[in-house]
Amino acid sequence: MLVAGIACLAGACELRVHNETETSSASDTSSTGATTEGGAPEVCLRYVDCLKEIDAEAGAEAEASHGANGSCWSGDEAAQADCLALCDAQLRNYASAFPDVAACEDEGIVSDVEFEIGEAVFDPVDPFLDPVYRKLEPGGTMAVVRGGQGLLMLPFALRGKNFVITEDPNDWDNPKMPRVDMWVDIDGHNVGFGGHFARLNNYSVGFYPLDDGMGTLEHMYIAIIVPDAIADPQTLTGQPGIVHIELNTFGEPAAIHELEFTVAPEIQGF
Structure with missing residues (x-):
């Protein structure tokens, strides 16, 4: 139930992004990371x-x-x-x-890839409006919202630069499609696979270029669905959590971020 719900909201279905009219792309440029004289990264x-x-x-x-x-x-x-x-x-x-x-030792691996974790902020009156990106600061609040299909989710957003994307952000089988491995933990609610609240492996994420003159790329949200095993979602509010994301891009070592957050005190649209 968890994987299927996420795939429909942020994978197999069309992406809901803030800049859907953008058609230009930083696609099909290649990099093999920091290399030595012999050519090996x-x-x-x-x-x-x-x-x-x-x-x-x-x-x-x-x-x-x-x-x-x-x-x-x-x-x-x-x-x-x-x-x-x-x-x-x-x-x-x-x-x-x-x-x-x-x-x-795997510390200090060189990569040009930059990314940050954010939140897709939905209009509390009309959740079908395009969400707006907000950077998630360490210790900041993350809202649980009701998605368009009625499922409760945490909408994690991504922004980054300096990596390859595909011309079509929905070209899921393209080997150049960025992918993430991620897990989310929320105190007292880690009922999913591997002892996490939720976990994704090798999950495709389509990025769009923003028209900001800085080469910024955006994936508006990955929908982390509240597991069915949590009988009362209200118990999530105010709880501390951790999100860990490994962004895997074509020809680059993984870029990894992890930060703590707090679930917002109210469930939006609940």
Whole structure:
């Protein structure tokens, strides 16, 4: 129920964004992150060094494919982006699994990607009007609102720059489509998968360019649906929460943000 509801509100259905008439795009520009003289991104060199410490044989194989002069970097941009994504994901996995292995440290990975977490603010009188973006400050309030289909949700918005987007923000199968891994926790209400209030993995998010002269890209909201297991949504109000978002973009290491918030004291439209 949770995944289906989110997909319809912010995925498979058309996106509801503040600037739907915008047609220009910063799409189809490529980057492979910070690279060394051999052509491999730094994150891949660190992944190879980490794997050598854990498993010498596997590390040698990774050196041949993902190392400084590996086969990855003679392929096309899509193949190189896939290689980088594997390095980034695996290095973070190994950093978590082997915290005492210095070679597996994942801090300080260089990426040009910038993004911030916001809230889609709906008109309390007419929730069918286009929402307005508001940056979510650490410790700020986040409203639970009733969506157009009657579902209660937390509408997390995103803004960023310096990453590839698709010409069509609804082209979900395009390998250049930005994707997020995210989870939300709310005190006393983490009843979902993995012990979280809600969690999304490899979730496509279509961005639109804003006409602000600064190259800003916007995804108006990801609808995090209040789980059915919460019998009384009013118990959410005033509770502290945490949102963790990993933005995965074409040819770049993941950009990661996490911040604390408080659920607003009233449920909008409830």
